[in-house]
Amino acid sequence: QQQVKQSPQSLIVQKGGIPIINCAYENTAFDYFPWYQQFPGKGPALLIAIRPDVSEKKEGRFTISFNKSAKQFSLHIMDSQPGDSATYFCAASKETSGSRLTFGEGTQLTVNP
Amino acid sequence: NAGVTQTPKFQVLKTGQSMTLQCAQDMNHEYMSWYRQDPGMGLRLIHYSVGAGITDQGEVPNGYNVSRSTTEDFPLRLLSAAPSQTSVYFCASSYSVRAGRLHNSPLHFGNGTRLTVT
Numbered sequence: 001q002q003q004v005k006q007s008p009q010s011l012i013v014q015k016g017g018i019p020i021i022n023c024a025y026e027n028t029a030f031d032y033f034p035w036y037q038q039f040p041g042k043g044p045a046l047l048i049a050i051r052p053d054v055s056e057k058k059e060g061r062f063t064i065s066f067n068k069s070a071k072q073f074s075l076h077i078m079d080s081q082p083g084d085s086a087t088y089f090c091a092a093s094k095e096t097s098g099s100r101l102t103f104g105e106g107t108q109l110t111v112n113p
Numbered sequence: 114n115a116g117v118t119q120t121p122k123f124q125v126l127k128t129g130q131s132m133t134l135q136c137a138q139d140m141n142h143e144y145m146s147w148y149r150q151d152p153g154m155g156l157r158l159i160h161y162s163v164g165a166g167i168t169d170q171g172e173v174p175n176g177y178n179v180s181r182s183t184t185e186d187f188p189l190r191l192l193s194a195a196p197s198q199t200s201v202y203f204c205a206s207s208y209s210v211r212a213g214r215l216h217n218s219p220l221h222f223g224n225g226t227r228l229t230v231t
Contacts, residue, residue: 009153034219043117043203043222044156089155099144099207100171101220103156 003027004092006104013080014112021075021107023090028071030092034101035064035075038087047088048075080111115139119204119223126194126230134189134226136204142221144207145187146171147179149200150225156203162187194230202226 006023013019023033034049050057050064050073057064061078077084090104120135138145146161158171162181176198178190187206191198205220 004155006155036220041224043205043224044220045222046219049219099218099220100146100158100161101156102158103148105153105155 003102004090004104006090006107008107009105010108010110012110012112015081017080017111019077019080019084019109019111021088021090021109022072023074023104024070024072025092026071027092027094029094029096030102031095032093033064033066033073034091034093035062036089036091036103038089038106040086044087044089077109080109082111082113085109085111117204117206117221117223119202119226121226122224124226124228126191126228128194128196128230130194131190131192132194134191134202134204134228136187136189136223137185138187138204138206138221139185140206140208140221141184142206142208143184145181146205146220147177147187147189148203148205149173150203151200159189159202191228194228196230198228199230200228202228 004025035047036044037047038044048059048062052068063076066073088107091101093101117138143164147159148156150156157173160179162168168179203222203225205222207220208218
């Protein structure tokens with residue numbers, strides 16, 4: 001049972017475009033929603049994260065939008081660059097599970113020059 | 114400060130062989146965990162540890178054993194390798210594990226071990 005579902009599986013955009021990656025979760029106890037970025041041959045690294053008490057968080061060109069009632073959250077990348085080409089994972093955790101994260105399936109993003 | 118170090122980077126095993134994937138961190142993190150990454154399935158938790166001497170099962174623990182004798186090391190053992198265990202394995206650590214206390218501290222991942230079982 002996949003508790004965090006991510007779409008699309010892959011995404012190709014042109015430089016300057018705004019790719020959007022979506023995630024939906026089932027467990028209403030989740031209260032922390034990070035996004036991880038993974039480059040080929042490397043481990044994932046934290047990109048940006050949000051708590052459900054806010055609807056949006058921006059860090060540079062990366063924005064998380066959060067819809068608590070719909071149990072959905074999404075990652076937007078403004079002015080995308082070829083260097084943003086990577087695999088992106090959404091994840092979720094709840095306070096009672098400590099550091100245990102449940103990950104989505106991943107989205108392979110390609111930004112063409 | 115090396116972060117999370119995984120060895121080996123690549124490994125090929127025959128069905129039935131055993132091996133240990135090594136993971137070490139130098140950040141004095143309490144929490145350590147093992148994930149496997151398979152295409153279209155994301156990262157799935159195998160085992161985790163909230164401190165030395167304490168381990169617990171994750172989502173997909175069958176076929177794997179772990180131990181945590183020190184804060185720094187968290188090896189993953191495959192007792193009898195099967196083709197279904199062909200995957201990329203990641204070790205990850207973070208500062209805090211206790212519920213309600215910084216449970217959203219970031220996970221720091223190693224660079225993975227690519228394992229093929231023939």
